[in-house]
Amino acid sequence: MSHIENAPLSPAGFRIVDLFAGPGGLDVAADVLGHQVTGIEWDSEACKTRGEAGLDTFKGDVREFRAIFFPRAQVLTGGPPCQTFTVAGHGAGRRALADVLKYIEQLHDAVRAENQSWKGIFRTWHRISEKLRSKEREAEKVKARKREVEDIRATKRRAIRKRLVHLGNSDDAAKNILKELKDPQKLEFQDYELKGLLKELSDLNDELVKLKDELEELGDERTGLVLQPLWWVIERSKRPGSTPYEAVILEQVPTVMPVWKEYAKVLATLGYKTRTQLMHTEAFGVPQTRRRAVLMARFDPIAFANKTHPGYLRKVSESHMHYQPRAEQADHLFSDAPEKDESGKSKEKWVSMEKALKKAKEVAGNLELDPPPELHDRPDFTVVSNYGTGGDPKLRGRRDHDTPAATVTGKISRNRVVRKDNGEHLARFSSAESGVLQTFPVAYPWSGKDVPQQIGNAVPPRLALHVLRHVLEPELNDEEAEKRLEQATTALENWKPKKPVEVLEREDWDKHPFAGR
Incomplete structure (x- = not known):
């Protein structure tokens, strides 16, 4: 109950x-x-x-x-x-988005049709649901075959590596050949057994490409x-x-x-x-x-x-x-007035990581939580993102303590936290601290596995306050x-x-x- x-x-x-x-x-x-x-x-x-x-x-x-x-x-x-729509610039994302918009239009047509009965509206929904379920069942079959082919391909790659070593290549050389292997059939080897393995690997690669294309056509189960x-x-x-x-x-x-x-x-x-x-x-x-x-x-x-x-x-x-970002702030140093809301009232400055974490420590002390949440004392710090920027995985995004955090994702626990002055490694964000950056209460009882992913997927409660109050x-x-x-x-x-x-x-x-x- x-x-x-x-x-x-x-x-x-x-x-x-x-x-x-x-x-x-x-x-x-x-x-x-x-x-x-x-x-x-x-x-x-x-x-x-x-x-x-x-x-x-x-x-x-x-x-x-x-x-x-x-x-x-x-x-x-x-x-x-709706993660499938985050790749809206790619073919799969565009198709998923187009499919959803098409289904919404079908439902809209059913809703606004003159003299349309509830049964008629429900039949439209049932047809859409059945089509999506059919695609989902077919996608599961394709995924199962894809996993099977990937397992077979891994076995073939191990066999190729073993054969390369047997033919006199060093283990490192064999690894490098496999690492650079894009089109197995174009490699020239005289060994009959190795040529056969490379042909089989090429065929498996071709099948995987076809299976991936099939999955893109079937769409993502989250579409429904x-x-x-x-x-x-x-x-x-x-x-x-x-x-x-x-x-x-x-x-x-x-x-x-x-x-x-x-x-x-x-x-x-x-x-x-x-x-x-x-x-x-x-x-x-x-x-x-x-x-x-x-x-x-x-x-x-x-x-x-x-x-x-x-x-x-x-x-x-x-x-x-x-x-x-600071690189853009210089253009606004001499602006005529601070930002104002619709009523003409000046807006508050955005909240920094430092301010939010300091407030969380004060609140935790006042609440006398048992056990106390894991909150760290840090000097001025810089957060180095787990993600690359500008398409360069080596170019990590950086945010200082006196600015807002970058978007909190399920990878927040992997972000490095370093001293701003000398780069010394500091304690990474705990679950309590990561939650605070999403504006969860410092006392929130994070439980279960993969807590960073839970936090990254969540709606920021303070944003929800504004929306709920407004509506x-x-x-x-x-x-x-x-x-x-x-x-x-x-x-x-x-x-x-x-x-x-x-x-x-x-x-x-x-x-x-x-x-x-």
Whole structure:
């Protein structure tokens, strides 16, 4: 049974279902704002963190759940995995994006068709789902064959190396020949056995190329996942006996913005005011430069009833300045005025790594956490990224202590931290520190395996505070909204986990408080 069963909502509280919920970035923000959230997450390690944090969670594939499972949920949020679109400049990424946009258009046609019944809309979704499932099953077969061919190829390469050594080459020479081997059949060897092995290796290479092409044509299984939130909104809006969500909030990497814009068209047809916004995290108090594509929607029952265009939501106001690398700052030293928001108020300066980590140490001391989180005292430092820049893997990105962090990814634990003055190696970022750079509370109970990946995949909670406040509390004026955010930010920094809870399974849904009418 869910632990939120008897938890009363605050006066402005909402019941939220968070799809692809991760370790809880949006959920912990919603919690400090007084909302009730249940998340659906397939990754068992992220679920362990959520359980330790006391966050209501269902473990499972979102596709195994339905919007009708949670009729009492009022808000839908989520960030479907869309890594396939991050290669939008390549053929596979372009095709995946084109496929998703095509499916969204088909759903939109079904939704806006005159006299279209719920059964007709559902049949459209069923056809899309079946096509995607068929592609996924075929892709699994191709992947299995690809793994088999890769294993055979590895065996052939070992046999070639052994034969090269047998023919008088040194072990290093044999390794170098294999390392440079691109077209085995073009190598000239008199040895009959070696020529046969090279021919077999060439054939295996050709088959692998064909298998990779097949996988690109079949597409990524995550293509279907990005459609899930849209279907949940359609189901709640069009299925007889259901009521539309009051609000929808979705976020992902910038390359997903074309998907959100097509989503927004469908949501407008369903009676939602919408807004898509590319958000720079440092402009919302996150000590990290990161960009997120966000879709926000609020249901307008009058527009829905009258079948008129509901209009648009306002943009979320930025509270902090944008970060500019030092090489670019010189151009702005003599600017006429600091950055200002839409109301004309000057923005705060972005938050540096040093400031965020220092504040985390103060908070941890005040909370008297047991055990205390791993927080290091460091002199002025520079973070050397695990990634290369400008296409050069040897040219590592660098950020100093008094600037925001570069985008926090699953590789953050591999970033080197060195003294700024002499390059001496310092302690790398701990899980607690990495979480703080994503604006998770210093007391967040990171659990399970591959914690850096959990942190890198998460929604920055402070960004979520701004978006949730903006969409769910539009009645607040600027002064009230600013005060609300200040209080929520303080509550987020000082947040401590509730009692750990058991992660629920799909079969528990009918006993959940959001399932009851």
